[in-house]
Each structure stands twice: as C-alpha cells, then as structure tokens.
Amino acid sequence: GQNIDQPTEMTATEGAIVQINCTYQTSGFNGLFWYQQHAGEAPTFLSYNVLDGLEEKGRFSSFLSRSKGYSYLLLKELQMKDSASYLCAVGDSNYQLIWGAGTKLIIKP
C-alpha cells in the first residue's frame, strides 16, 4: 500500500533550528510537497521537490532523496509564528496526492 510517515508532534525553541522528517512508500513518484497549516486555517504551500537535493527558500529548506524515499523540512531561526502543522504529500504514478498525517510543531519561547 501507499504510506507516508512523519512524526506526530515536535517541540523546539524560538531562534533554534528544527528538522521535520518524512518517509514515503508510494506507487511511483511525481514530486513531494510540504504544506504549512496553522490551527483553524487552510494548508498553504511551502515547497516542492522532484529531484534529489536541497531546495532553499528563506528560512525554510526542503531536502529529497528519492532512492531512500525520504524528505525533510528544515526550519531555521524559528519564530513563534512557525507554530503550525507541517504536512508532507507525495504525487504518485496516477498523479494523485498521498498525504501524511502532519507534524504539529510547537515553538516555545
């Protein structure tokens, strides 16, 4: 079956760095997405990786290793507003998006 695993919850300190991992097993691969979802709000797009390597976008970076079925989202210089859920999603061979359950990130002062 198709599966995406990510930690349920993580805690980090304001100003620090946190890495949220995502492993996947899907039938085919057409890219991996990270979305951010604040409580009570809609998910918003953060990053897309289709080739191996690191994509950097400001304080956020996303890494992909297709051979390992692995990605991570790296958040630097954490701010209180980064407290949210982070959703990993993979496009499979049928171009359907398979979603992880999300990682709730709690930032402490």
Add this chain to the structure above:
Amino acid sequence: DTAVSQTPKYLVTQMGNDKSIKCEQNLGHDTMYWYKQDSKKFLKIMFSYNNKELIINETVPNRFSPKSPDKAHLNLHINSLELGDSAVYFCASSRGISGANVLTFGAGSRLTVL
C-alpha cells in the same frame, strides 16, 4: 479578491438534514477538489474534477454528491447527515491534476452535526 472561496465557513445542523457547501476559484485553474479533514487533522481526498469532469471519486458514501457547473465552481451536497460527517471540508484548486501541481485551498467549512 480571494483565490478560493467557500461558503459557509461554519455549519451546525441536525442529523438527517441535507446541506450544501459552495466553492468558487478565480485563479483560472482547471482542477478542483473536495477534501475532508477530521479531528485527527488527516486530509482525505473526496472528489476531484478537471474541467467539470469527475476524475477522482474516493470511497465516499453516496450521500455526498459533488456538482461542477463550470470549471470555476465545485459544490458539495450532503444528504441525510450523520454524526461522523462532522469535520472541516476544504475546497482546493490547481492548474492541473494534483500529483505535480500546487494546491490552493479555501479557508474551510467546519461542519458540526448534532
């Protein structure tokens, strides 16, 4: 100038009632979706339309019926509401089918069935 707008934002109703949620996008996207997010925050695809044509129809009770009058609109009608239907329903759109395209979500419609 909201990109994906859905109404109503909140819906409280009794079991057995019928209700509708409307969605409109002004992004010129070809593909629209309905997702259900339950209390455990897991996003589940329900339906997807591409240019008014149904392309994804997951295992959803047939009490749920989507309608796409044109590619900018995708409405969701739910008959005979049950307690388990309580969730947040998100409408979304993308330029093409979702596996390789970014989704833009509406703000969500929180349905509470009493």
